[in-house]
Amino acid sequence: MSITSVCPKCGNAISGPFPQQCPYCPFNLSALAGRGTTSFQYLKWKKHSDLLQGQNIQLAKGETYNTSFNFKGYAQLDDIVRFTVTFGDRTTLPSSRGAHQNPVIISYIPEQLGAGTAIYLPGTIPCSGICLISPQSDIYAHSFPVIDDWVQATFPGETSYCRICNAPTAFGQPICAECYAERDSDWHNFV
């Protein structure tokens, strides 16, 4: 298996899974793994860590979806982010006021990493996906877990393919079921 990853900030290709720090530019995984230092990143992390703070997942006024990492997802967040930067589907998401498109990277892993709620759902449902927003931006880079409903509503009709064998997959699924099975169904074996 030969893997090449591409830095979301400088666009340089790196042989192997993405490292903690890009060898070519200042980009690193810290902000996306919940260690961002801007006030924007702090607020976003607070919003997506309800479960870590021992709270139910909150839906703010006018909000349709919200999600939170759980402790298991949080403990592995560096690896989840590394997996997502290496393999995830890259697309764009309109900013909240629709003024511009933010780059995003989306990937599922075969493990629960958080939970989410939506205005039309009673209670919470598990999340196994993550979205990295504006990964190239020092100020706005952050991540949050995603529920399927949100991905399907936000990126309708998009599809993907297995990075190992090229089989068609659902959007955000960079490794197919057979390729996972060949590696003990453990996503850690890919990073």
Ligand SMILES: [Zn+2]
């Ligand atoms: Zn770079």
Ligand SMILES: [Zn+2]
């Ligand atoms: Zn495959």
